[in-house]
Amino acid sequence: MKTINVSQITQNIKEMCIEANHYLTPDMDCALKNAVNTEKSPLGKQILNQLQDNLQIAGEDMIPICQDTGMAVIFMEIGQDVHFEGGSLEDAINEGVRQGYVDGFLRKSVVKDPLLRENTKDNTPAIIHYEMTTGDNVTITVAPKGFGSENMSRVFMLKPADGIEGVKNAILTAVKDAGPNACPPMVVGVGIGGTFEKCALMAKKALTRPVDQHSDIPYVKQMEEELLDKINRTGIGPGGLGGTTTALAVNISTYPTHIAGLPVAVNICCHVNRHAVRTI
Amino acid sequence: MDKYIKVPLTDEDAKSLKAGDYVYITGTIYTARDAAHLRMYEALDRNEPLPIEMAHNIIYYMGPSPAREGRPIGSAGPTTASRMDKYAPRLLDLGLKGMIGKGKRNDAVKNAIVRNGAVYFAAVGGAGALLSKSITASEVVAYDDLGTEAIRKLEVEDFPVIVVIDAEGNNLYETAIKEYGGD
Numbered sequence: 001m002k003t004i005n006v007s008q009i010t011q012n013i014k015e016m017c018i019e020a021n022h023y024l025t026p027d028m029d030c031a032l033k034n035a036v037n038t039e040k041s042p043l044g045k046q047i048l049n050q051l052q053d054n055l056q057i058a059g060e061d062m063i064p065i066c067q068d069t070g071m072a073v074i075f076m077e078i079g080q081d082v083h084f085e086g087g088s089l090e091d092a093i094n095e096g097v098r099q100g101y102v103d104g105f106l107r108k109s110v111v112k113d114p115l116l117r118e119n120t121k122d123n124t125p126a127i128i129h130y131e132m133t134t135g136d137n138v139t140i141t142v143a144p145k146g147f148g149s150e151n152m153s154r155v156f157m158l159k160p161a162d163g164i165e166g167v168k169n170a171i172l173t174a175v176k177d178a179g180p181n182a183c184p185p186m187v188v189g190v191g192i193g194g195t196f197e198k199c200a201l202m203a204k205k206a207l208t209r210p211v212d213q214h215s216d217i218p219y220v221k222q223m224e225e226e227l228l229d230k231i232n233r234t235g236i237g238p239g240g241l242g243g244t245t246t247a248l249a250v251n252i253s254t255y256p257t258h259i260a261g262l263p264v265a266v267n268i269c270c271h272v273n274r275h276a277v278r279t280i
Numbered sequence: 281m282d283k284y285i286k287v288p289l290t291d292e293d294a295k296s297l298k299a300g301d302y303v304y305i306t307g308t309i310y311t312a313r314d315a316a317h318l319r320m321y322e323a324l325d326r327n328e329p330l331p332i333e334m335a336h337n338i339i340y341y342m343g344p345s346p347a348r349e350g351r352p353i354g355s356a357g358p359t360t361a362s363r364m365d366k367y368a369p370r371l372l373d374l375g376l377k378g379m380i381g382k383g384k385r386n387d388a389v390k391n392a393i394v395r396n397g398a399v400y401f402a403a404v405g406g407a408g409a410l411l412s413k414s415i416t417a418s419e420v421v422a423y424d425d426l427g428t429e430a431i432r433k434l435e436v437e438d439f440p441v442i443v444v445i446d447a448e449g450n451n452l453y454e455t456a457i458k459e460y461g462g463d
Binding site: 040041043046047050051053054055057058061062063064065066067068069105106107108109117119121146148151179180181183233234235236237239240241242243244270271272 | 300302315342343344345346347348354355356357359360362382383384402404405406407408409410411412413426427428429440442444452453455456457458459460461
């Protein structure tokens with residue numbers, strides 16, 4: 001049994017909100033650098049170079065990589081031998097988001113009610129997903145999600161008869177419809193199987209998998225490679241202004257599903273695919 | 281082709297810009313996004329004056345992150361323009377000459393661009409830190425209560441954009457994709 005005071009969660013989440021909005025993870029950084037060399041369109045190359053300059057300025061001058069510093073999506077993987085003390089875990093998480101967004105000069109982009117639309121002024125509440133694991137560690141992933149790309153995400157409730165080709169078409173349709181709106185080069189998170197909400201959650205979480213890692217299921221890995229190739233032949237390119245770098249990765253997760261269904265979720269992320277991960 | 285333009289944007293300058301041109305903008309531009317557009321639209325419905333002049337001006341679809349001390353603005357990249365499609369034709373008919381955003385526009389906006397000899401520019405989405413360096417001053421001029429969505433008057437110097445839809449209705453998003461294999 002490990003006891004963790006929730007103030008430690010607040011402090012970590014605060015720092016992680018700021019970190020994720022100013023620095024990309026090494027795998028994303030590397031993928032964007034490589035893209036500069038492989039892009040065939042001169043304008044596309046110019047845009048990718050601007051993204052390099054942008055990342056440098058963001059880190060050196062502490063200006064958020066993108067002004068849309070997102071809604072804070074937080075994955076909490078909690079070992080079942082952990083005991084929290086010092087107050088409500090959920091309040092502690094939201095307090096971390098509040099402090100990170102206010103003290104870190106991040107944009108407050110959350111409205112209290114989806115239709116009345118009054119800004120909460122501190123970017124809370126976060127979207128929190130809890131997962132119980134074994135052991136006594138807590139792994140926190142903070143993934144601020146911008147809505148330019150979130151708005152272009154889709155859930156398709158396919159039929160089993162649609163099969164693998166139906167799934168591929170659904171993913172390509174989502175990417176083509178997104179086009180320039182999703183700030184390509186994008187990262188495409190996909191969840192296949194489960195239920196309506198399970199596939200969406202898998203798609204979201206797939207975005208936090210390093211872009212240089214594939215699924216360990218052979219046919220899924222093959223699908224990831226094939227789709228990345230097809231997406232990069234759509235011509236959409238950096239900024240949607242034409243080119244050969246439309247996506248940096250397609251990350252697919254799968255889960256058992258019902259005999260009658262084939263749910264597919266496509267969660268698109270822009271090139272500012274942000275996340276910070278810490279284990280306590 | 282690289283071009284340098286000044287705002288207010290004259291009819292001649294707007295018409296000289298072609299889809300695909302790389303343009304550096306210098307002068308005064310205004311920010312407005314979803315909430316500010318809704319308020320302007322409602323003001324027009326009530327026959328009230330708009331808080332900013334449309335004629336020959338450029339609206340930047342942008343809501344910045346807060347500025348750190350000593351800086352004019354925080355991160356300042358474009359937001360998705362299609363969310364303003366509902367409102368844009370009416371503003372273009374009032375003389376608005378340019379819009380800066382990212383992403384596709386609908387036919388009503390394209391037609392209003394052609395009808396009024398205006399231009400739709402894209403700035404590079406997700407490059408808000410870099411773009412902030414071309415903004416030398418920022419001041420809220422209307423709807424202060426909207427926070428990041430308030431209307432801001434920006435002074436920009438060589439602010440980099442790309443012409444996506446020109447006054448003749450050419451659309452770079454459509455032509456550029458075809459060039460690199462899109463259908």
